[in-house]
Structures are given as C-alpha cells and as structure tokens.
Amino acid sequence: MLFEIKNKIDEITYLCDTVKAYCNSNDISDEKYHDIVLILDEMVTNIIMYAYPDGGEHVFSVEIEKTNDSYVNITITDNGIAFDPLAKDDPITSLDIEEREIGGLGIFLVKQLSECIEYSRIDDHNKLNIKVAIVKKEENHGSQERK
Amino acid sequence: MEVKSANDSGITVITPMGRVDTSTAKVFEDAVMAAADANGKIAISFDSIDYISSAGLRVVLMLGKKLKASNGTLVLINMPEKIFSVFKMSGFDKILKICANFDEAKPLFG
Numbered sequence: 001m002l003f004e005i006k007n008k009i010d011e012i013t014y015l016c017d018t019v020k021a022y023c024n025s026n027d028i029s030d031e032k033y034h035d036i037v038l039i040l041d042e043m044v045t046n047i048i049m050y051a052y053p054d055g056g057e058h059v060f061s062v063e064i065e066k067t068n069d070s071y072v073n074i075t076i077t078d079n080g081i082a083f084d085p086l087a088k089d090d091p092i093t094s095l096d097i098e099e100r101e102i103g104g105l106g107i108f109l110v111k112q113l114s115e116c117i118e119y120s121r122i123d124d125h126n127k128l129n130i131k132v133a134i135v136k137k138e139e140n141h142g143s144q145e146r147k
Numbered sequence: 148m149e150v151k152s153a154n155d156s157g158i159t160v161i162t163p164m165g166r167v168d169t170s171t172a173k174v175f176e177d178a179v180m181a182a183a184d185a186n187g188k189i190a191i192s193f194d195s196i197d198y199i200s201s202a203g204l205r206v207v208l209m210l211g212k213k214l215k216a217s218n219g220t221l222v223l224i225n226m227p228e229k230i231f232s233v234f235k236m237s238g239f240d241k242i243l244k245i246c247a248n249f250d251e252a253k254p255l256f257g
Binding site: 012013031035037041042048094098100103104106108109113 | 166168169170197198200201202204205208209211212215229233236237238241242243
C-alpha cells in the first residue's frame with residue numbers, strides 16, 4: 001500500500017491510523033503493528049522535522065508491503081535534503097542516568113526493531129528500505145526481569 | 148492526547164493515554180514536569196498507551212534526571228511487554244526503576 005504524507009507533524013495521526021488499518025487487514029499481530037508503527041513514526045518524524053528546512057509544504061511517500069508471511073517491507077521516499085540515518089552513531093546505552101544524553105534514540109530503536117535497513121540517495125531523493133520480521137523470533141526479547 | 152493524573156498515598160500517578168510521540172510529547176512533558184514541581188514522588192503508568200517513541204522516551208529521561216537531582220523518586224509501572232522491550236533496548240531499564248504495578252512500586256517511595 002502506497003500513501004502520501006505531508007511535512008506536518010499532525011500527519012502522524014493519519015500515519016498511525018493507516019498503518020493500523022493495513023495491519024488489521026493483513027493479519028499482522030498487534031505486537032508487530034507496534035514495531036511497524038514505531039519504526040514509521042521515528043523515520044517519518046525525522047523527515048517532517050528536518051528534511052525540508054525551507055519550511056514550505058511538501059509531500060513524501062510511504063509504502064508498506066507484506067511480501068510473504070515472514071516480512072513487511074517499508075519504503076520511505078522523500079525529496080528533502082540528503083540524510084543518511086545510518087551514518088549517525090548509536091547512543092551509548094550503558095551510561096548512568098546523569099550521563100545519558102537526551103535524544104538520539106529514534107534511529108537506534110529503528111535499527112533494533114528491523115531486520116535490515118538500506119539507505120540510498122537517488123536523483124535528489126532519499127530512499128529508505130526497511131525490512132521488518134513479522135513472525136515471532138526465537139530470541140527472547142521479552143524475558144522480563146522486573147523487580 | 149490526554150494525560151491523567153491522580154494522587155495515591157502521597158504519590159502522583161500519571162497515566163498518558165494513546166500515543167506518546169512527537170506530536171503529543173509536549174503535552175506529556177508539561178504534565179510530568181508540573182507534577183514533579185509539585186511532588187517529588189512520581190509513578191507513570193504505561194497501560195493506556197499504544198506506543199512510546201523516542202520523543203516520549205526523551206521526556207521520561209528528562210524527568211528521571213530532574214527527580215534524581217532533587218532527591219525525588221520516579222517509578223514506571225504497568226508496562227505492557229512491547230513497551231518494556233523499547234525501554235530495555237534503550238538501556239532505560241538499567242537507569243530507571245520499573246515495577247509490575249503500583250503496589251510493588253509503593254515501598255520504593257519510602
């Protein structure tokens with residue numbers, strides 16, 4: 001499914017509703033909806049906030065495609081300023097609360113939640129391909145040690 | 148987005164509802180910061196949100212830093228597994244107190 005997003009932060013609501021409807025009609029679990037919508041929120045927010053410094057109204061495209069029972073492919077294409085999200089350093093997650101920096105977590109979370117991410121700059125467009133696994137992985141993300 | 152606030156046993160319990168993202172983070176931030184100015188004992192309940200993005204995590208971290216500096220206490224409660232996994236990926240489970248529910252959190256407030 002291909003849809004367009006304007007560079008306005010209110011569009012996140014439309015994005016979430018659209019992703020929710022797509023997941024519901026494609027038998028994608030609530031847990032995976034959570035991952036997909038969080039990935040899209042982070043990347044789309046980045047584009048809305050930083051890709052168009054001229055401040056004018058722009059539109060960019062988002063595509064979600066369930067390729068088979070195992071994966072969803074997300075493609076985000078914008079014609080804003082060149083930005084490679086993979087070039088950014090990951091935050092250091094082992095620091096104490098006093099030393100932790102406020103910010104910089106978004107792209108890191110996207111990396112954690114996705115199977116692979118590819119960035120390319122083609123014909124003045126940023127193109128981001130993100131592959132998300134929609135079957136439950138064997139690894140135990142969720143083994144919780146709560147106090 | 149709505150943020151509920153209640154007082155239980157001298158602890159301010161804040162419950163964000165819906166999505167905590169860039170478009171709603173300011174409402175969430177204003178609510179938790181105002182609560183922290185009024186009372187150094189804060190619990191945030193995460194059972195009513197769809198997801199929390201990095202914009203929301205930023206607010207939780209800012210609040211954690213503020214309360215740590217003022218000798219207050221912050222405990223995060225009622226976290227569904229998917230939300231907990233995001234806190235864990237961020238390394239926040241090591242720097243913030245997370246409890247299953249309010250009753251377990253209570254003793255941490257002293």
